[in-house]
Amino acid sequence: MRLVNLGAKTQVQLQDKYGRIKATWQGEVLSLPLSVGTSVYYCKGLAFFVLPGEGELNPQDCPKNFNFMHLEPSALDAYLVVGQMSVDPIQRVLISDFMYVYEKNILKGCLYLNPPFFEDIERELIHGGR
Numbered sequence: 333m334r335l336v337n338l339g340a341k342t343q344v345q346l347q348d349k350y351g352r353i354k355a356t357w358q359g360e361v362l363s364l365p366l367s368v369g370t371s372v373y374y375c376k377g378l379a380f381f382v383l384p385g386e387g388e389l390n391p392q393d394c395p396k397n398f399n400f401m402h403l404e405p406s407a408l409d410a411y412l413v414v415g416q417m418s419v420d421p422i423q424r425v426l427i428s429d430f431m432y433v434y435e436k437n438i439l440k441g442c443l444y445l446n447p448p449f450f451e452d453i454e455r456e457l458i459h460g461g462r
Contacts, residue, residue: 337388398447
């Protein structure tokens with residue numbers, strides 16, 4: 333569960349990938365279950381996901397269900413050290429997503445967004461996989 337601050341009292345729906353409503357909540361600050369699989373939260377037409385992290389989540393900060401399981405640390409390292417972006421389109425997207433999450437965390441001053449494998453990749457970059 334994670335607190336999500338919607339900014340005003342409104343309705344949130346959790347829908348499956350076929351658009352079927354699985355659950356509905358009403359409020360301004362809600363404690364919502366973490367996103368699982370292909371289920372998506374909707375609020376005032378905005379699709380968002382609820383990922384682990386610190387503090388109240390702003391739905392606009394999490395437009396994707398980030399997961400860095402397939403991000404190759406060497407591809408990210410090459411981008412960070414010498415500015416060489418991977419030729420693999422999947423790695424390019426993952427690097428871009430990682431940078432988005434990393435910048436959000438820096439702006440918030442905490443581990444605001446902590447999607448799967450984020451800390452593992454960060455640890456490998458800093459400590460060389462130890």
